[in-house]
Amino acid sequence: GAVVSQHPSRVICKSGTxxxxxxxxxxxxxxxxxxxxxxxxxxxxLMATSNEGSKATYEQGVEKDKFLINHASLTLSTLTVxxxxxxxxxxxxxxxxxxxxxxxxxxxxxxxxxxL
Amino acid sequence: SQQxxxxxxxxxxxxxxxATMNCSYKTSINNLQxxxxxxxxxxxxxxxxxxxxxxxxxxxxxxxxxTSKKSSSLLITASRAADTASYFCATDSGGYNKLIFGAGTRxxxxx
Numbered sequence: 001g002a003v004v005s006q007h008p009s010r011v012i013c014k015s016g017t018x019x020x021x022x023x024x025x026x027x028x029x030x031x032x033x034x035x036x037x038x039x040x041x042x043x044x045x046l047m048a049t050s051n052e053g054s055k056a057t058y059e060q061g062v063e064k065d066k067f068l069i070n071h072a073s074l075t076l077s078t079l080t081v082x083x084x085x086x087x088x089x090x091x092x093x094x095x096x097x098x099x100x101x102x103x104x105x106x107x108x109x110x111x112x113x114x115x116l
Numbered sequence: 117s118q119q120x121x122x123x124x125x126x127x128x129x130x131x132x133x134x135a136t137m138n139c140s141y142k143t144s145i146n147n148l149q150x151x152x153x154x155x156x157x158x159x160x161x162x163x164x165x166x167x168x169x170x171x172x173x174x175x176x177x178x179x180x181x182x183t184s185k186k187s188s189s190l191l192i193t194a195s196r197a198a199d200t201a202s203y204f205c206a207t208d209s210g211g212y213n214k215l216i217f218g219a220g221t222r223x224x225x226x227x
Contacts, residue, residue, distance in 0.1 A: 034214075043204060049214060095159075106161075107151075107160075107161075109157060112156065
């Protein structure tokens with residue numbers, strides 16, 4: 001149980017285009033989902049927290065107009081990188097929390113974004 | 117900085133040896149978690165230790181927590197090549213369900 005999927009696993013796009021990444025909790029309902037960004041050989045940096053049906057809360061320094069987050073249902077959150085640039089190339093990881101306490105989060109396998 | 121500190125940044129050992137990784141954090145916590153990440157993959161939860169616990173075991177893993185020093189350690193005993201991965205600590209100091217990750221330790225176990 002507690003499986004989180006991400007799609008796509010890898011994506012290559014041209015500068016200026018937008019890319020959507022999906023995060024799904026497959027066997028539980030996620031009251032909260034989180035989006036992280038990870039540069040090579042570095043740690044995970046929290047980008048934003050999203051709760052179903054409400055606006056996402058972005059961490060300081062993360063542009064909300066560039067990284068659009070939608071949490072339309074209790075099992076799906078999407079991250080759209082708008083007008084992507086090469087510096088947006090990174091590993092994006094989502095996690096989902098069922099809200100059962102103990103700070104439980106289940107992580108997706110990540111999406112490797114490369115912007116040419 | 118959002119992150120705590122982990123040391124060493126990289127650790128290279130032989131199979132069968134023990135590996136110890138340390139994590140320090142800055143603010144008070146309710147719990148601390150350790151995760152493992154294979155290269156280019158997502159995170160796997162290893163163990164959670166609460167602020168009122170001092171030590172916890174899970175298989176070959178042993179985690180200690182010293183809240184007075186704001187530090188934790190992860191010990192992997194009798195390491196295997198398959199333990200090669202990056203290991204991160206994460207605290208809940210960001211608020212409910214909000215995890216703050218340490219910088220991570222890259223462990224390489226050589227056969």
